[in-house]
Amino acid sequence: MTTPVLPSDSEILTLFEELALDAGRAVMAVYATDFDTATKADASPVTEADQSAEAIILTGLRARLPGVVCVAEEEVAEGLVPAALGSAFILVDPLDGTKEFVGRKGDFTVNIALVRDGLPAIGVVHAPARNTLYAGRPGTATIADVSPQGEIVGRRPMAARPAASPPRIVASRSHRTPETDAFIDRHPGAETVAVGSSLKFCLLANGEADLYPRFGRTMEWDTAAGDAVLRAAGGSTTLVNGGAFVYGKRRQANDVDFANPWFIARGA
Numbered sequence: 295m296t297t298p299v300l301p302s303d304s305e306i307l308t309l310f311e312e313l314a315l316d317a318g319r320a321v322m323a324v325y326a327t328d329f330d331t332a333t334k335a336d337a338s339p340v341t342e343a344d345q346s347a348e349a350i351i352l353t354g355l356r357a358r359l360p361g362v363v364c365v366a367e368e369e370v371a372e373g374l375v376p377a378a379l380g381s382a383f384i385l386v387d388p389l390d391g392t393k394e395f396v397g398r399k400g401d402f403t404v405n406i407a408l409v410r411d412g413l414p415a416i417g418v419v420h421a422p423a424r425n426t427l428y429a430g431r432p433g434t435a436t437i438a439d440v441s442p443q444g445e446i447v448g449r450r451p452m453a454a455r456p457a458a459s460p461p462r463i464v465a466s467r468s469h470r471t472p473e474t475d476a477f478i479d480r481h482p483g484a485e486t487v488a489v490g491s492s493l494k495f496c497l498l499a500n501g502e503a504d505l506y507p508r509f510g511r512t513m514e515w516d517t518a519a520g521d522a523v524l525r526a527a528g529g530s531t532t533l534v535n536g537g538a539f540v541y542g543k544r545r546q547a548n549d550v551d552f553a554n555p556w557f558i559a560r561g562a
């Protein structure tokens with residue numbers, strides 16, 4: 295398959311930010327209501343917010359970046375899986391941390407990422423209930439303040455920090471595993487912070503934490519945008535054995551398309 299000519303990285307990032315802010319407004323409109331929750335085939339929750347945010351993002355991406363393949367969580371759940379990806383494609387998780395959304399915990403995010411040559415190159419993570427948007431492209435990572443109306447009102451550069459000793463470890467709020475607990479136990483004195491969604495990558499990117507061990511289930515759309523932000527801020531994500539953590543993985547063994555292996559994300 296031929297890969298279309300893409301706009302510049304900064305133009306792509308600006309588009310991702312606009313669409314994430316639009317989607318965030320839709321998510322917050324649902325958050326303010328007494329919304330219903332349905333259960334998907336993988337037993338995870340889904341709401342009207344996931345669906346309307348994904349529709350906003352995909353409509354915008356397909357109009358403005360025609361020919362670039364988009365892989366999106368709710369479309370994949372409905373069986374819409376692109377056959378070929380090309381050397382650059384987009385991953386969308388319109389509402390990561392749906393459990394936190396349903397539980398009204400605030401730790402939920404809108405995620406859009408461009409994967410280039412298997413690596414997360416450009417990403418936006420918008421946390422509308424925290425009024426914060428994180429963005430990264432090669433060489434630049436920023437944290438922005440977002441108004442309650444969903445407009446960016448301030449922005450500053452951010453960078454991952456060299457690891458503190460003992461480290462500050464971020465871990466899933468809703469999906470902790472015994473292997474994660476064993477990893478934490480190997481870091482005596484470490485402070486552990488439970489955070490939902492892709493915000494864990496963003497806390498590393500902003501120098502607020504040092505390690506994010508994920509010894510449990512994630513899909514590529516859960517991680518790509520946060521991972522892009524983290525890498526842009528000087529951090530890294532690897533397999534548990536230190537090997538390269540790549541994207542665009544198709545069905546392996548008995549697993550589904552776009553399933554991630556376990557990983558460890560780190561600050562600088």
Ligand SMILES: Nc1ncnc2c1ncn2[C@@H]1O[C@H](COP(=O)(O)O)[C@@H](OP(=O)(O)O)[C@H]1O
Binds near residue numbers: 390391393468491
């Ligand atoms: N048992 C499981 N089955 C499917 N997805 C799971 C899962 N456990 C965790 N996840 C993934 O973990 C994400 C939440 O991450 P965290 O635990 O760090 O908050 C979910 O994203 P969604 O909320 O977008 O479905 C979901 O994709």
Ligand SMILES: [Mg+2]
Binds near residue numbers: 387389516
């Ligand atoms: Mg998710």
